[in-house]
Amino acid sequence: AAAPGIIAPARMPVVVTPDWVQNSNDSFWLSNPRVPPMAGVSPLVGPVGVPQRLRTRSGIMEIEGRLAGTDGLPGNRMGAAELRSVIFRDRNLAGMLVMDDLKAACTATGAALNADQALGCRVLSAWDRTSNAESKGAALFREFWRKAKDLPKVWRVPFDPAQPVTTPTGLDMATPATREAVFKALGDAVGTVRTAGFAADVALGVPQSRTVRGQKIALPGGDEFEGVLNKLESQGQPLIDPKGYAINYGSSYMQVVTFDARGPVAQGLLTYGQSSDPASPRAYDQLPLFAAKQWHPLPFHPADVQAQREGKPLQLAY
Incomplete structure (x- = not known):
């Protein structure tokens, strides 16, 4: 090692592969999920066998979908043009993972919902599951998922170390306690957005904007916990407020x-x-x-x- 106590280069993780690697400020573990992680690596470098951030999973899914030709873009190669497109389509992985279950539960529960919960169901059912500036419902989903993501046993399919890219996933809306907590989070999120002065279906670029020399610029992008590759965050701001989102970190x-x-x-x-x-x-x-x-x-x-x-x-x- 260069100095006593520092991890020697030979003990640092290395991946040499002819296809691809990625990292989204996460562990070295899934640099390429098809390549087994190097053994004997210090946990200081990153944990193995634990859930990874949604943005890491999103990046891997985008790469694999591109190379399989199943992501809606022409061909099956990741050239510069395709990479720019993938970064800026602003897919919201959290929304993609949970909205089918939430939408189905909204339909099944129906009249049992209170007014705010029912409004939240209508808005998010129509949301396009992206964090583009024009996406109506993206701000509401952010506030909902901020509240719901840490609920006990919220995932329908728990984390499986053998399937780290595709798990955890879904909402466990079949369990009454989880369903009640999720709908409470949804209703509370509607109240949070309303209290800040915005409609539940406000386009994301209205609260997520910055004024530069008198011009209000609507910004696309999403938070780390939403799994959006084009990462924008309001660090130090726990909720949306009357000024919207004070974007101060990310891309x-x-x-x-x-x-x-x-x-x-x-x-x-x-x-x-x-x-x-x-x-x-x-x-x-x-x-x-x-x-x-x-x-x-x-x-x-x-x-x-x-x-x-x-x-x-x-x-x-x-």
């Missing part, structure tokens, strides 16, 4: 790279802008591109850098 520097005969070809976004000075015209100058899901070509070759350069280079003496 920041985004880059997709491929190669041609000349070398790297990159597109990217710096969502918070080229300048950290709020008074600068470069502050949040790329946020409208992010909201519109438009990527910017990034120069790599000296001639391209020279053509796009603004101002004189800053040369640091050291």
Whole structure:
């Protein structure tokens, strides 16, 4: 090891594979679920055999669906264009895992629901299960799932270490105590959104927005616990409030790279802008591109850098 007490490189996990690897700020365990994890790795690097975050599972599902040609996009390869599309379609994995069971329970329970629960059922039954800015019901689902995700035995299919990508899944609405708790969470979520001053079916981009130089920009993306690859969070904010969501964390520097005969070809976004000075015209100058899901070509070759350069280079003496 480089210093006493530090884990030696030989004991750090390594995966060498000809197909793909991924990581979404989670354990090394499922870098590629088809490759058995390296043995003897310190738990400080990441646990094995425990439930993984929904965003990790979402990334793996997107990759496997793309390569199987079952994700609705043409072909079965993950090129740069496909990767950009996958990142920005803003699928909400939590919604995909639980909404079929919730919708069925809403229909079966019917008149036994109170007014807020019934309203929540109607809104979420019509929700498209994405966290796009125009998605009506996405904010309500966020507040519902924030309350419901940690309920005891909420999952219909519990975690199975042998099926870590597809479990846990579903809502256990057949158990009376769970069903009651889930519907309470739904009704409470409707009240939370209403108290903040928004309709239950408000489009996500209304509370999830930022005003830049007088322009209100509706933002797509979802929270970590929702399993949205395009991650936006309001850290330090436990619930939606009258100002909506104060987005302060998540997708920041985004880059997709491929190669041609000349070398790297990159597109990217710096969502918070080229300048950290709020008074600068470069502050949040790329946020409208992010909201519109438009990527910017990034120069790599000296001639391209020279053509796009603004101002004189800053040369640091050291």
